Amino acid sequence: MKRVVITGAGTINALGLSVPETLAAMREGKCGIGPLEFRDVERLAIRIGGQVRGFEAEGRYNRQQIALYDRFTQFTLAAAREAIEQSGLTFTDELAARAGVVLGTAGGGVSTWDDNYRAVYEEGKNRVHPFVVPKLMNNAAASHVSMEWNLRGPSFTVSTACASSNHAMAQAFAMVRSGMSPVMVTGGSESMLCFGGVKAWEGLRVMSRDACRPFSANRNGMVQGEGAGVFVFEDYDHARARGAEILCEVAGFAMTSDASDIVMPSKAGAARAMQGALADAGINREEVGYINAHGTGTAANDKTECAAVADVFGTHADQLMISSTKSMHGHVIGGTGAVELLACIMALRDGVIAPTIGYEEPDPECALDVVPNEARDARVDVALSNAFAFGGMNAVLALRRT
Template sequence: MRRVVITGAGSVNPLGHDVPATLAAMRSGRCGIGPLSGLVDQDRLAVQIGAQVTGFDPAAHFDRQRLPLLDRFAQFALVSARQAVAQSGLAFDGALADRSGVVMGTAGGGNTTVDDNYRTVHAEGKNRVHPFVVPRLMHNAAASHMSMEFGLRGPGLAVSTACASSNHAMGLALQLIRGGAADVILTGGSEAMLCFGGLKAWEGLRVMSRDGCRPFAASRNGLVMGEGGAVFVFEELEHARARGAEVLAEVAGFGMTSDAGDIVAPTQDGPVRAMQLALADAGLAAEDIGYVNAHGTGTTANDRTEARALNAVLGAQAAHVPVSSTKSLHGHLIGGTGAVELLACLLALREGVIAPTVNFDAPDPECAVDAVPNVARHGVDVRAVLSNAFAFGGLNAVLALRRI
């Protein structure tokens, strides 16, 4: 079977505008959640905190001709992709262009574009919108712009499965390369849902915290919305070796399941089966796992259910496996969250550093996991990891990575 590795990574998220800044924040446990600022109609929001990407200047990355075509979620994706491709050292020309593609995850696509134009039509009473509204809001906008920027003429598509979008996208990229449809795939996810409409919709679900994200803690009371994304270069192992590329990790396995239960309430069975499938696909045993990046949203139901699922999968060694939720640091990036969380997995595999679950005040007896509270753990020998994503709609996607 063709093996798949990561040879480049890029990110724009609330912890930093690139991977080094993001990893530094994870090592130090710096939280990117704070008071919201600069949103239209912000005073009408009940929730006034979030994890914003601050100091990001789109004009520094895109010229005046291109910028009107790009919603914020696509901007995050393109800047992240540039970083990842630069690290990989790849040039997509000749035959490689036909053997390279892009698979990106997003839950909402161009949310800020939708929000702005509903306001234009309904609040301001205008009868015309900008001609680029559809190209900006469509879910495949980021993937399409990435394919055009780098000349990727192979498979190209967008994946939308709510909070599991990134993991499903990366799992599909793994399968495409394994199956011989491509040698290189740019993959990950991005989201920009921090606008009035996006936040107001999530407020309606009554799962938002007004004072912080505390996954697995006794006082947890909901998730905190964030924005941003990450992109990775997935490459067939022998292709990477032939050109002398630095390999960051192997994407060893993938598992996906459906709960077939409730549209919002999680089950234990679906996540258990997804983790077991990822382990089997990677040829790993539960005792091989040295770290789990949990879905860990900070809601009462998710964290309790996920903790029980983890104990069912990891068995006797469950108490000894670090399980942290970096959503406590960067917020819940919805369709982009799994991609940013994969950076924490690379940090564990490459540096032996486990990013912490911050804001952790007291353990919940119903969440029996080693949540790595508040302070990063250094000097841990991690050879394989799992990264969990469990979405509304009961769609579960788990990636297994291995040190190589």
């Protein structure tokens, strides 16, 4: 079994258009959630979100590319470029033949769906652009990343709602660890912040109208975000041999299914995923210093997750730091685990714990150290990244400081 490390990271999200910008915002406890700006927003009951600002497709892609790239693909390609350039890798010859890309997304080209439904049903048009299908398909981002960087190995897309990118990164990790590929580009992206995307989520009645306050007693729902997080997972020996900078080690993962309810989370399913990740990594629970929580800000998720953490870690739960960066960048749905992995890297590499902002009132059912409102300096050797999705799909990654 190979050791697996991260040698490159890239992101686009509501906190920043790069990893340095995002980590600086997390350290400052900055809120990237604000009023939404798009067509017909006034028809929505929910008008806030973690919308990416200042991202201009025209300055990054030519006209032909924009015709092919939905916003979620645009985000992915920008994040992938940052990650691959940081890694210093060039994909040629045998490395190109074996390296691949596994990405997660829940909705794929939601903006493209929305625009074209409008064109046909609202505007009465009888034709759509011939590239609508390749633009909106869930695997579009992975396909374009593979084409741009000459990644000819295993490449595909995972779609498991809010756990999509954690599931994708778990698959990429398994491929590198097994020796199938020395390098995998992985992560996830989402861009659902359009009229139809937000209107659909409104129907669930789990959305906040004012803020995301995970673990706070007065929390009143989740807030959608958008963006991408992309990483280079690499065989440790391969990285060392070329003198690569190592951000942290991916030590293990686990995936479970609640097999119980399509929307209500299960304490047992979440606990089994965390226990499984620790077992897979060969890590004792006392070694874990930080958990990046799924932490959506809904009453059901937060108390269930805290109960699962208490069950898994016992008395050590009181020593853990657990925070939700969704309070800052919103819930990026299928891309959320990828964006949140950055907080784990920051904890392990820089010794800075991202806060849970918006925290106002203690909740007895969430009685853990949720790092309220202000970032904290602390040495962390092991971190977990949790993702618990609708449909009862759970995926947890374990990471170690190097």
